Amino acid sequence: MKELLVYAFESSICLLCLWLFYAVFLSGDTHHARNRFYLLMSAVISVLIPMMSFSLRSGSPFLPPEGLARLFLPEARITASGTQAGLLADFPDLIFLLYIGGAAITAILFLFASVRLLWLITAKQNSERIILFDSERHICYSAFGYIFISRGIPPEDAERMITHERNHISRMHHFDLLLAGVINIIQWFNPASYLLRQSLQTIHEYQADSECISHGEEIASYQKL
Numbered sequence: 196m197k198e199l200l201v202y203a204f205e206s207s208i209c210l211l212c213l214w215l216f217y218a219v220f221l222s223g224d225t226h227h228a229r230n231r232f233y234l235l236m237s238a239v240i241s242v243l244i245p246m247m248s249f250s251l252r253s254g255s256p257f258l259p260p261e262g263l264a265r266l267f268l269p270e271a272r273i274t275a276s277g278t279q280a281g282l283l284a285d286f287p288d289l290i291f292l293l294y295i296g297g298a299a300i301t302a303i304l305f306l307f308a309s310v311r312l313l314w315l316i317t318a319k320q321n322s323e324r325i326i327l328f329d330s331e332r333h334i335c336y337s338a339f340g341y342i343f344i345s346r347g348i349p350p351e352d353a354e355r356m357i358t359h360e361r362n363h364i365s366r367m368h369h370f371d372l373l374l375a376g377v378i379n380i381i382q383w384f385n386p387a388s389y390l391l392r393q394s395l396q397t398i399h400e401y402q403a404d405s406e407c408i409s410h411g412e413e414i415a416s417y418q419k420l
Contacts, residue, residue, distance in 0.1 A: 197287065200294060202245050207385035210241035210378070214387040217394065227405075231398045234391055235371060238378050294384070301383040305376045312338050325357065337363045355412070362403040371395050 214237060221230050316339060319326045330345035335356040337343065342360045344353055363369070375392035382388040 200291060203294060203381060203384075205245035206241050207382045207387065209244045210237060210382060210385060210391065211387040213237035213241060214391055214394070218390075222394065225401075227398050227401050231371070231395065231402075234395055234398070235374065238374055238391060241378070242381070297383045298380050302380045305380060312341075312343070315343065316341050335360055337361075338369045340364055340369075355407075359403050359407055362406040363399060366399070366402060368395075368399040368402075371399070 214234075217230065217233060217237065221233060224230075315326050315328065319328075320341070324341045326341055326343045327346050328343060330347065333345055333348045333352075335342065335344040335348065335353070337360040342357055342364070344356060344360075348356065372392065372395065375388070375395055378388045378391065
């Protein structure tokens, strides 16, 4: 129980530091492929780093045995008058249940959205890998290699939107979001996990837009879609 909480905390600290570096030094330029790679590696590193043990050359631990959590989370102390417990020591079960509850809700929402898309694919799949659905809003997006588009979109706009979404598919952007979704489950309490997903989506749009414009799409009319 304690190990899981410590892992989630350390993982969130790693991701927060890596995302802040991106926000300060990288987000303002147009090297979208590099920035995408950096954010994906940040997600992977934030999962792996807390599992590792670092030591200095002298052999002394780089971090205390309890890891980063020892530096930030309170601990129980035994004194002559009894136990003086910190917040985590006083309410370990409550904190653990809160974390598991948040992770479970996030996982359910993530799985529900994924299952809904897979159901649409199974029910309406076709050779063109384009799924039409009814919606009052003009929506077009891609996932699992398929394009989902609402029926009410005018044909001329629909064709351009589909081209845009095919650029997302060719770059496998949806798999980035699946990874971000897993990070959201592990670190549902960490704002950086949601900022990571938002940053990836922004990069995805830049890449898809650039591809369309490079193939002759007029910028002025394209921005009206």
